[in-house]
Amino acid sequence: GGKWTYNGPHGENHWPKHFPYCGGAFQSPINFQRELQRYDPGLLPVQLQNYNLSSSEQLTLSNNGHSVQLSLSPRMYLSGLPHRYSAAQLHFHWGSPNVLAGSEHTVNGKQFAAEMHVVHFNSGKYPNITMALDKSDGLAVLGVLIEVGEFNPAFEQFLKYVNGIKYRDQKIQVPAFNIRDLLPAHLDEYYRYDGSLTTPPCYPSVLWTVFRHPVTISLRQYLALATALFSSHAQESAPMPMLGNYRKPQLMDNRVVLVSFQE
Ligand SMILES: NS(=O)(=O)c1c(F)c(F)c(S(=O)(=O)CCO)c(N[C@H]2CCc3ccccc32)c1F
Numbered sequence: 001g002g003k004w005t006y007n008g009p010h011g012e013n014h015w016p017k018h019f020p021y022c023g024g025a026f027q028s029p030i031n032f033q034r035e036l037q038r039y040d041p042g043l044l045p046v047q048l049q050n051y052n053l054s055s056s057e058q059l060t061l062s063n064n065g066h067s068v069q070l071s072l073s074p075r076m077y078l079s080g081l082p083h084r085y086s087a088a089q090l091h092f093h094w095g096s097p098n099v100l101a102g103s104e105h106t107v108n109g110k111q112f113a114a115e116m117h118v119v120h121f122n123s124g125k126y127p128n129i130t131m132a133l134d135k136s137d138g139l140a141v142l143g144v145l146i147e148v149g150e151f152n153p154a155f156e157q158f159l160k161y162v163n164g165i166k167y168r169d170q171k172i173q174v175p176a177f178n179i180r181d182l183l184p185a186h187l188d189e190y191y192r193y194d195g196s197l198t199t200p201p202c203y204p205s206v207l208w209t210v211f212r213h214p215v216t217i218s219l220r221q222y223l224a225l226a227t228a229l230f231s232s233h234a235q236e237s238a239p240m241p242m243l244g245n246y247r248k249p250q251l252m253d254n255r256v257v258l259v260s261f262q263e
Pocket residue numbers: 064066067069088089091117119129130133141196197198199200
């Protein structure tokens with residue numbers, strides 16, 4: 001589809017002109033506020049299958065102009081959901097070097113420094129993510145809120161390569177690692193709601209699971225993410241730093257957020 005950005009004349013308020021779903025209902029992200037949550041004891045811990053990839057395997061780390069993304073093995077999948085959802089890629093949203101606020105989901109109005117999304121598609125029903133992309137039961141995305149604090153060795157396993165993908169459409173192969181290590185220790189406490197892709201085409205096709213507990217990365221690691229990357233191609237004369245690549249919280253449209261935990 002057409003070109004879109006997070007700011008300026010092609011920014012999020014302009015997305016619906018070329019991507020109509022972006023102006024529709026059931027959009028993501030949202031603010032998780034206590035009054036609109038309902039405890040659901042039936043929400044089981046998310047089960048990650050085959051996330052412990054071997055370092056002999058390689059993954060593609062790329063700059064797609066909107067985020068830094070890591071391709072994932074299709075052997076990785078989620079169980080415990082209505083269908084089997086196989087992993088496709090993970091990517092990040094962040095703020096800027098001097099504004100450590102760039103998460104997409106917010107909690108009682110608090111925006112976290114960054115957010116990781118692990119994108120899966122319903123491989124039980126669809127042959128690939130492209131076929132699943134616009135289906136109401138097509139995608140399941142795991143969201144991990146990120147705070148600046150303790151150094152995170154798991155993030156280092158791909159952050160150390162970001163200088164190799166500074167510019168749009170650059171990609172490199174990196175050794176695979178245990179993707180489980182990027183997630184919080186406790187996967188039993190999470191927010192669950194029906195939403196959408198947070199980028200164009202904004203299809204309302206995502207079963208969102210956002211973990212209650214954030215992970216931490218160090219300030220140096222956050223700055224690596226927030227200063228290494230450009231959304232422009234290498235040869236472009238005006239380099240565009242990749243900053244603030246997050247969409248603001250969207251209307252609830254009569255949605256209730258289910259939570260697997262009690263206050
Ligand atoms: N926040 S989010 O989880 O809604 C989300 C993104 F924020 C985001 F940036 C991307 S992207 O592919 O990196 C770039 C724009 O599609 C995707 N990519 C998804 C959507 C399109 C597609 C196609 C193949 C594999 C992954 C994706 C995404 F699902």
